[in-house]
Amino acid sequence: MHEALVVGGTRFIGRYAVEELLEHDYRVTIFNRGEHENPFADRDGVHHYEGDRTNDRELLTAKREVEPDVVIDCVAYHPRDVRKATEIFADVGAYVYVSSGASYAVDEIPKREGETPLRSCSADQAADDSGATYGNRKAEGDRAVFRAAERGVNAMAVRPTVVYGPHDYTExxxxxxxxxxxxxxxxxxxxxxxxxQRVYVEDVASALRLVAEEGTPGEAYNVGDRxxxxxxxxxxxxxxxxxxxxxxxxxxxxxxxxxxxxxxxxxxxxxxxxLLDTHALxxxxxxxxxxxxxxxxxxxxxxxxxxxxxxxxxxxxxxxxxxxxxxxx
Structure with a gap:
């Protein structure tokens, strides 16, 4: 049985990623600060490791404790988060970064991985927390994944468009x-x-697992309702x-x-x-x-x-x- 570490894992996309992994015979550890109710508190096969993903020592300790085969990173909101994660998890079987369709810089129809330009990201934008820079930060996270893959890390990105489904806290x-x-x-x-374009949350979860298992290092994969x-x-x-x-x-x-x-x-x-092209996925x-x-x-x-x-x-x-x-x- 494979070990999976889900960074996040209790609210929305992460919650469904945990369910998807369990359904495919993974043991799962959730890594987060424990600020939200844990829907898996009484579930067999799910463990909770409390820590702050922005604290490199805590993230490294979790990695050493769990020894994951797969890491699904649902809460990397700044480029530094992705850079450090790809260093810490450099030797895992697969690291999958949850990016966003907001990474794209132009309104082509459809937006295609590797063809449609990504947003730029200045140093100020990379450190910002506002919604105005969300796409810029996600795009820079994508580039961190690409650079990690060039170093031999099995790192990939998944770019969902607007996600909907049960437990959607955005409302x-x-x-x-x-x-x-x-x-x-x-x-x-x-x-x-x-x-x-929107995408059903269970489909995002299945995309994350499939990319971890079958994806190509250094690639990004769009995900949206067909x-x-x-x-x-x-x-x-x-x-x-x-x-x-x-x-x-x-x-x-x-x-x-x-x-x-x-x-x-x-x-x-x-x-x-x-509209995102989903042929690669x-x-x-x-x-x-x-x-x-x-x-x-x-x-x-x-x-x-x-x-x-x-x-x-x-x-x-x-x-x-x-x-x-x-x-x-």
Missing amino acids: RLDYWLHRVAEYDRVVVPGDGTNLW NALTLADTVRAAADALDTDVELVHASDRELSTVGLELGSFPLYRPAPH AGLGWESTPVAEAMARTAADHRESDRTGIECGPDRAAEETVLDVLDTI
Whole structure:
């Protein structure tokens, strides 16, 4: 039985990575600070090693204690994290860095590994913690993986686009699930055709395992739903999963401005299309879950949770004002 070390492992992507590894006969150790509830506290085959991944000594001690064959790094948010991890885990069977589709610098359709340019990253950006530099930092992490592979480290990167599914603490999709569950009419920004590809969390987890087992050192692998939905189709899929009918009412920037909103005020809206080519990952045998099936699981979890996503987008009062404005046009 192989040993896996998951850096992170209790919240979202890491949680599903642990499940995926367990299902494929790995023993798993979670390495984190223990600040979030551990869903595997009573699970056989899962151990918890408490420590701070930014503390090199603690990370090295965990490596020596676990002696992992595979490392899945879910919480490397700064380039230094990746550089140090690829040094500490230089002799493991596989080190997989969870990067992001935000690493890409230009809006090509689709974005392809090794072809579409990556974002640059200055020293100031590398040390920053804001969302504005997230893509820059992830791209520099990718470059750290590439350099490590040149030194002989079996290091690879996986670039998910926007991840959704049960236990999604960002609540971006919960906003739309809550809207269609509670109301007959919802405002959708623009004409609803904007495309921001998403990926089901279980599919990210299977990608991480497959890349660890079959991937090529120094390569990055995009991961995204093979059937990419527009925002309008996403809202319709959410309604179908909740077995409810909803009217989508489209609003332009001008109409939204009457209540101080704009197109970007709504979660999962992106002005330029974002689509990742996933052929490299498919070449390893990866497949994505059909969107209807993934949405059904996500909606079922939403029903059981207290997540509403109300902090992710406009409140209902503003939305109803926009609906009133549109009804008078």
